[in-house]
Amino acid sequence: MFKEKIAVDGIITHLYLIYNLYIKSKIFKRRYTYSQWGEDLFIKKFFFNKDHGKYLDIGCFHPVKYSNTALLYNKGWTGTNIDINPISIKLFNIARKGDKNICAAISNRRSQIRVFIDHFFSPINSLRTRAMDDTFLYKTGDKNFIFKFKKSLKVNTEPFINLVNKNFDFLNIDIEGFEFDVLKQINFKKFRPKLIAIEIHGNLQLKKNTNVIKILEKNKYRFRKRFGPTCMFVKTYE
Numbered sequence: 001m002f003k004e005k006i007a008v009d010g011i012i013t014h015l016y017l018i019y020n021l022y023i024k025s026k027i028f029k030r031r032y033t034y035s036q037w038g039e040d041l042f043i044k045k046f047f048f049n050k051d052h053g054k055y056l057d058i059g060c061f062h063p064v065k066y067s068n069t070a071l072l073y074n075k076g077w078t079g080t081n082i083d084i085n086p087i088s089i090k091l092f093n094i095a096r097k098g099d100k101n102i103c104a105a106i107s108n109r110r111s112q113i114r115v116f117i118d119h120f121f122s123p124i125n126s127l128r129t130r131a132m133d134d135t136f137l138y139k140t141g142d143k144n145f146i147f148k149f150k151k152s153l154k155v156n157t158e159p160f161i162n163l164v165n166k167n168f169d170f171l172n173i174d175i176e177g178f179e180f181d182v183l184k185q186i187n188f189k190k191f192r193p194k195l196i197a198i199e200i201h202g203n204l205q206l207k208k209n210t211n212v213i214k215i216l217e218k219n220k221y222r223f224r225k226r227f228g229p230t231c232m233f234v235k236t237y238e
Helices: 011-024 039-046 070-075 086-095 179-183 207-218
Strands: 054-058 078-083 100-103 111-117 151-158 170-173 195-199 221-227 230-235
Touching: 011 086, 039 070, 039 195, 039 221, 039 230, 070 078, 078 086, 086 100, 170 179, 179 195, 179 207, 195 207, 207 221
Parallel strands: 054 078, 054 170, 078 100, 170 195
Antiparallel strands: 111 151, 195 230, 221 230
8 A cells, every 4th residue: 555655754755644634534624523432522521611721642643533632622722642653743743733742652761662563554553563462452473463563663762751741631541552651650749630541451350451550540540431442530539
C-alpha cells in the first residue's frame, strides 16, 4: 500500500498528511463521536459543564480517528498529545495547532530507544516485537499474524516531569501494555485529573493488571465504566 511507503519527512509525506486529514478523515466535519468504542460520549457527559478544560493524551495516535479527546477539542479544550510515532505528531501539529504535541516515549530517564510499527498510519506500535501475554492484540508465533512490525525507528525518551508541567482535567493513556510504567511516574499530588481513561486488556483481576489498578486506587481513583478495553477511573475525595 502507498501509505506503508511513506517516509517521516518530505513534500510527499506532507501532502499525504493533508489528504489523510481533510479528504480521508474529513476533520472539518463535526461528528457525534470519534472514539472506537464510544468512550468520548461518556467523557463529554462527565465534563458537560466544563467548556475550557485541559487534557493529556498519551498514545494519542490520530487527531480524529479513534480519538478520545476530539470531542473535547471541538468543545474548546486544549492539551498535550504524546506519541512515539512521528507521523502521528505531524498530524496533530496540522490539526491541533493550539495543543502541545510531542514525539517521545515516557521513561524514567532521557535516552533513545527503538520502536516498532506496522506502518506510520497503524494504530498499533510497540517498544518490543514480542507481545507480553496471550491477551495482547498482536501476540502470535504465526508468520501470518496481522501486525508484522515492518518498520523500526529511534525515538527519544523523556521522564514524565520533563514533558508535562501543568495540571490537566482528563488523562487518556493507550500505550500497548506500558500504562503502569507511565502511571508510576505521575505525581498525583501535583497532577489531579478528575477522569482517567486507560486501556487495559483482559479481566481487571488478571495478575498483569493488578499493578495498574493498585496505583490508581492508591491515588483515590475508582473504576466507573468500561468501553471495550478502555476503562474509566474517576477521582474520589474520600
